């Protein structure tokens with residue numbers, strides 16, 4: 001059976017770790033040409049070496065919260081391969097701490113890394129995606145659909161992502177560009193360690209809930225399947241988070257009561 005994305009040109013941001021790394025590898029193994037972006041170039045180079053055809057992998061160092069870096073990233077892909085079939089905007093950062101104790105700068109950084117980066121990537125890639133009737137995919141979170149305590153800045157940024165994606169999906173409906181939001185629950189990556197502490201420093205500690213989360217390869221598979229069938233959203237989680245998502249729509253006050261009973265760290 002032919003591979004679905006063979007020869008396609010796909011950008012994955014935040015590919016140096018976790019979900020982005022697993023997703024980039026998944027598409028590379030499917031025969032796609034993959035551009036991988038993050039700040040840590042050494043990790044991107046080692047991912048490139050692990051891919052079946054390293055020449056089909058383009059490493060781009062950059063910070064997604066800087067518009068010029070996002071523009072340069074898209075330009076580098078178009079210059080090398082002549083176009084772009086899909087953007088999977090996955091780079092992101094979380095937080096640990098109450099809204100009261102967290103510095104205002106942390107809320108600003110969360111919006112810059114998680115939300116404004118999405119706007120930059122969209123603005124600089126959408127004309128290429130229109131040309132090829134491609135895919136614009138972003139990785140939000142269950143925290144883009146409902147909220148828990150100690151994540152106010154993170155949930156705000158992830159809700160902003162969902163709102164942006166829902167709007168551009170409608171704007172692009174006649175252009176044939178597929179717009180999909182990925183909604184992961186807990187996934188076993190370094191996300192907790194890499195999260196901002198209230199001071200803005202790196203939190204540096206794993207969470208039990210994250211350690212018990214889905215393997216990132218499972219989320220990569222769900223992203224792949226969602227793109228293949230051009231789904232509106234790809235929810236990727238254990239049952240518990242999907243049930244919370246259901247409650248958030250149909251009985252939000254019951255969900256609040258349940259969230260107050262669990263220990264969020």
Ligand SMILES: NC(=O)c1ccc[n+]([C@@H]2O[C@H](COP(=O)([O-])OP(=O)(O)OC[C@H]3O[C@@H](n4cnc5c(N)ncnc54)[C@H](OP(=O)(O)O)[C@@H]3O)[C@@H](O)[C@H]2O)c1
Nearest residue numbers: 014016017018019038039040063064091092141187189190
């Ligand atoms: N793990 C979970 O439970 C979970 C659940 C729901 C949603 N998500 C979302 O999934 C996405 C991936 O997270 P993960 O779990 O795989 O965490 P991770 O292992 O910490 O990976 C985060 C990735 O984002 C990149 N990144 C962070 N800030 C960046 C910046 N300013 N510029 C460029 N790249 C940046 C990191 O690379 P560098 O540090 O090298 O730049 C890394 O490649 C995030 O958007 C996260 O919010 C995760």
